[in-house]
Structure formats: C-alpha cells, structure tokens
Amino acid sequence: MSKFDKPFIIFGCNGGFGTIFTNKLLSEGVRIIGIDLHNNASNSEAPIQYLSNPSLDDNAELQRAYSEARGIILATPEDVSIEILPHVLKHAHPESVVMDLTSVKTNIAKTVSDLNPQCGYVSIHPLFPPVPDFSGRTVAYIELANNASADLFLSLLDSWGATVVKMSAEAHDKATSVTQSLPHAALLAFGLTVLKSGVSFETIWTMSTPIQRTMLGLLRRVAGRDELVHFDLQNTNPYADAIRTELSSSLKLVSQASKEEKPDDFILIASEINAMLNAVQHQIDQVAANIVNLTPRNQKSRPSDSLDDLEIE
Incomplete structure (x- = not known):
C-alpha cells in the first residue's frame, strides 16, 4: 500500500x-x-x-x-x-x-x-x-x-x-539571490556587453576560449528560454536588488584593480576568491577541469550551431 x-x-x-x-x-x-x-x-x-x-x-x-x-x-x-x-x-x-x-x-x-x-x-x-x-x-x-x-x-x-x-523562507530567498538572481544577472550583463562590443558574433564565436563558450552556453539557457521565470527571480526576490548592486560594486573593484601599476590588488582579489572556493576544492577542481576540456566537435562550427556541437570530455 x-x-x-x-x-x-x-x-x-x-x-x-x-x-x-x-x-x-x-x-x-x-x-x-x-x-x-x-x-x-x-x-x-x-x-x-x-x-x-x-x-x-x-x-x-x-x-x-x-x-x-x-x-x-x-x-x-x-x-x-x-x-x-x-x-x-x-x-x-x-x-x-x-x-x-x-x-x-x-x-x-x-x-x-x-x-x-x-x-x-x-x-x-x-x-x-x-x-x-x-x-x-x-x-x-x-x-x-x-x-x-x-x-x-x-x-x-x-x-x-x-x-x-x-x-526558512527568508534564508531561502537570501541564498537564491546569490545562487540564481546573481548568476542570471551577471550572465545577462555579460551578454549585453558582448552585444555592444562592436565585434561580430561570428568572430567572437570562432575565437572563443573554453571559458567564453561555457559562459555563452549558460547565457543561452538564461536568455533563450523561460524569460518570465528568470524575470520573476530578479523581480520578486526581496534580496535580488541588493545582490545586483553588489555585483556592480564588485565589477568596479575589479576594474580599479586592473588599472593599477602593480598587480597587488588584483592578486588579492583572486586570492580571497580562491580561499572561498577551497571549501569545496575537489568538486570545484573537477568542474574547472571539465571546462578546460570543453572543445568543439567541429572546428569550423558557425555561430548558429547547436550547443550540442560542444563536447565536455
């Protein structure tokens, strides 16, 4: 029964x-x-x-x-x-x-x-x-x-x-503002930047690195379907606006560190982030390895090709 x-x-x-x-x-x-x-x-x-x-x-x-x-x-x-x-x-x-x-x-x-x-x-x-x-x-x-x-x-x-x-409901929404609202907003901002770059997308796709292709694939998932669902994750989560503001602030810090004559601030940012990632070192290293091994099955692929043309080894 x-x-x-x-x-x-x-x-x-x-x-x-x-x-x-x-x-x-x-x-x-x-x-x-x-x-x-x-x-x-x-x-x-x-x-x-x-x-x-x-x-x-x-x-x-x-x-x-x-x-x-x-x-x-x-x-x-x-x-x-x-x-x-x-x-x-x-x-x-x-x-x-x-x-x-x-x-x-x-x-x-x-x-x-x-x-x-x-x-x-x-x-x-x-x-x-x-x-x-x-x-x-x-x-x-x-x-x-x-x-x-x-x-x-x-x-x-x-x-x-x-x-x-x-x-709790509060803990859930705080967490998902980081695990959903943040990456989705970052990907859309990344996509807008690519769109406004003035470089043809055919050139971008042909010259894209494994990291770039991974981000473009993730961008396709966010921008290419369930737009209303993704809008709701940004619009109705009470913590999403603050996390987007923090994203903007963090980008400014990276930009400022990149302009310094010495790399100290840039290295410090990377070091602090790596210390955070070390909490799940084995799992995150495997994810990173999969991205490095991301290769196009067809080197002559065009921008319109399906994401199925990418193989994770």
Whole structure:
C-alpha cells in the first residue's frame, strides 16, 4: 500500500513539475485528481482523474475532491498560487498537506501565515529542471505548518533520493539571490556587453576560449528560454536588488584593480576568491577541469550551431 492511501490534487498537473510529480506519485500508487487548463496529460505515464470543471467557485466536484485528498500540490506560477491559496486553504482537509513549488518564498510564506492554515503546509523549491530523477538533486524545503501528511511527503522526497535542505523562507530567498538572481544577472550583463562590443558574433564565436563558450552556453539557457521565470527571480526576490548592486560594486573593484601599476590588488582579489572556493576544492577542481576540456566537435562550427556541437570530455 502507498504511504498515501488517499488521492492528491495537483493544480497545473500538465506543466513541467506538475507532470513530474504526477508521474512520481502515480508510481507510488497514489491516485491523482488533476486540475489544468488543458486536460491532456500527454507526458503522463498513466491516466489521471480530471475535474470536468476547473472553476474554483461553486464546484461540487472539487469540494468532494478536497474532502478526500490528503495532498494538494500547487504546480503553478507564484501569482496564481497566491491567488488561489485562500480558496485552497479554506477547503483543504485538516489532515492534508498543501505544497507550492514557487521559486521565491517570502511572499508565499507571508500569505500562508496570514491565512493561518488548519492543515499542513510546505513550500518546496526543486533546484533543478523538471526531470524524473531526483537522485542527488537538491530540494529546498520550507515547512510552514506541520502535520503527519507533511512528514509523509518529506519521507517520499527522501525515498526518491532528493537532497532535502530544510530552511526558512527568508534564508531561502537570501541564498537564491546569490545562487540564481546573481548568476542570471551577471550572465545577462555579460551578454549585453558582448552585444555592444562592436565585434561580430561570428568572430567572437570562432575565437572563443573554453571559458567564453561555457559562459555563452549558460547565457543561452538564461536568455533563450523561460524569460518570465528568470524575470520573476530578479523581480520578486526581496534580496535580488541588493545582490545586483553588489555585483556592480564588485565589477568596479575589479576594474580599479586592473588599472593599477602593480598587480597587488588584483592578486588579492583572486586570492580571497580562491580561499572561498577551497571549501569545496575537489568538486570545484573537477568542474574547472571539465571546462578546460570543453572543445568543439567541429572546428569550423558557425555561430548558429547547436550547443550540442560542444563536447565536455
């Protein structure tokens, strides 16, 4: 028997992580009641029960689902999750656990606190793309209201091999301002600088070093897809503006050190950074080695070539 012998309701069940959680819970024997604007689970491994009417108001079918479900997942954007939370928490069974998958936690945590839920509530953030295998992948876990169903869901994440990091909403947003907002902003600024350099991109691509190609590949991931998601990471994280300001300040320090007659300040900056990186020396050295071994499969590749033309040995 599944750890959860009652169904889960999944809002946004046909989205990226909606599909992932649908399939993983189905594999655990959990029955899924799906709510989505598009009732076609093309990526789902098994049929799920769709509500015929996804409207939240005066929906007897949804009320029956609430009374039966012991898990409710909001696999929806932050604004949608916050909008529907009052309705969900009003009707959720006291023994159920409600979960959101938002990337920024401050606003959602305040909303939940104001609503004072009578059920369990956890706000999780898978720090990886929507992929089926959670093994060794980090999931931030913010527990806002505990109950037995919340504990059961935590045990499921553990059984899937996820590295669960428990933290507060504030600690999460401070950390992700550095791990997400900062690198994304730095990459976009790097891309703008390349764009404004006056050097043709064909020349830049042909003459690019392994580090340059790595940065261009990362830039493609940030600028080339999910622009609204990346905007939200900059716009809604309350610590993102300060970290962008610090990025600008740090660039000025590097620029100033590069203008000095002697390299002392420049070497000091590099030394302080290396001391930080030594905390994970083995892992970071392996990443650095992979970048050095990044070579184009086709030396005559053009700027329009796919990133698949790059091979990490």
